[in-house]
Amino acid sequence: MAATGDAQPAKHQEVGHKSLLQSDALYQYILETSVYPREPESMKELREVTAKHPWNLMTTSADEGQFLNLLLKLINAKNTMEIGVYTGYSLLSTALALPEDGKILALDINRENYEIGLPIIEKAGVAHKIDFREGPALPLLDQMVDDVTFHGSFDFIFVDADKDNYLNYHKRLIDLVKIAGVAHKIDFREGPALPLLDQMVDDVTFHGSFDFIFVDADKDNYLNYHKRLIDLVKIGGVIGYDNTLWNGSLVAPPDAPLRKYVRYYRDFVLELNKALAADSRVEICQLPVGDGITLCRRIS
Ligand code: SAM
Numbered sequence: 499m500a501a502t503g504d505a506q507p508a509k510h511q512e513v514g515h516k517s518l519l520q521s522d523a524l525y526q527y528i529l530e531t532s533v534y535p536r537e538p539e540s541m542k543e544l545r546e547v548t549a550k551h552p553w554n555l556m557t558t559s560a561d562e563g564q565f566l567n568l569l570l571k572l573i574n575a576k577n578t579m580e581i582g583v584y585t586g587y588s589l590l591s592t593a594l595a596l597p598e599d600g601k602i603l604a605l606d607i608n609r610e611n612y613e614i615g616l617p618i619i620e621k622a623g624v625a626h627k628i629d630f631r632e633g634p635a636l637p638l639l640d641q642m643v644d645d646v647t648f649h650g651s652f653d654f655i656f657v658d659a660d661k662d663n664y665l666n667y668h669k670r671l672i673d674l675v676k677i678a679g680v681a682h683k684i685d686f687r688e689g690p691a692l693p694l695l696d697q698m699v700d701d702v703t704f705h706g707s708f709d710f711i712f713v714d715a716d717k718d719n720y721l722n723y724h725k726r727l728i729d730l731v732k733i734g735g736v737i738g739y740d741n742t743l744w745n746g747s748l749v750a751p752p753d754a755p756l757r758k759y760v761r762y763y764r765d766f767v768l769e770l771n772k773a774l775a776a777d778s779r780v781e782i783c784q785l786p787v788g789d790g791i792t793l794c795r796r797i798s
């Protein structure tokens with residue numbers, strides 16, 4: 499593990515801190531660099547209201563909220579379900595991600611907590627997408643399983659409720675969620691990427707033609723790639739940059755013993771993270787998965 503200053507006090511006192519990251523400094527870095535600067539005002543307001551509630555530990559964290567929001571846009575989700583609403587942080591992040599005619603069936607045994615968040619959801623102009631049902635989820639799921647018109651009808655289902663029922667939920671939800679299909683072809687090209695990207699940028703037929711681009715090559719070229727890929731990816735498409743936490747070295751003190759290549763590429767990764775967070779052409783989500791991956795959805 500990288501030296502991340504264990505002597506420092508834990509800075510984040512946020513509710514909903516459920517990250518598995520071992521370093522508080524690294525989690526704080528993600529929140530401050532990639533999450534809070536891009537958090538919609540309404541989600542911030544709901545997060546702050548929820549923080550004052552006695553059960554605030556139940557809330558979805560801001561980084562997970564950002565992840566859900568991006569994921570739902572990526573899969574073009576329209577019809578979704580949420581089991582376990584509490585004050586509605588994940589519900590609001592879902593509602594903001596869905597198109598105007600999107601729908602969320604939201605289930606919770608407790609309406610009172612939902613009503614804490616409801617005025618903020620209404621103010622955000624997304625309440626019309628939500629169909630909140632008070633009561634235990636299982637009987638309602640049983641009703642839906644009995645009605646074949648519900649089979650395969652949900653693009654996305656978020657379960658965040660009573661863990662002792664998860665297997666019971668899964669048995670029913672597997673019928674209610676859509677079946678996915680994937681297919682792809684590989685066209686392998688040997689050689690440095692940059693000249694090939696330059697050729698493609700010069701040919702407008704490639705512009706906006708990629709749904710997804712995964713970058714996991716020479717980190718000192720990531721920003722050069724980004725300058726070109728932004729033209730090649732579709733509006734609404736995604737570029738994924740891998741290793742954006744760079745062995746945790748980003749928050750290491752200056753005298754930390756780092757391997758030579760880690761130290762060499764570190765400044766390039768720091769520069770990339772700053773540039774992506776400031777790039778208004780993309781929505782971003784930096785995930786602490788593996789060595790960190792930053793997803794960028796092109797919006798303009
Ligand atoms: N996703 C929420 C958020 O972003 O704040 C947090 C949900 S909280 C962890 C769990 C919720 O599950 C509580 O609001 C609780 O009332 C609800 N719950 C517990 N048992 C349930 C059941 N059988 N059916 C539906 N909801 C239930």
Ligand code: CA
Pocket residue numbers: 556557558658
């Ligand atoms: Ca949760």
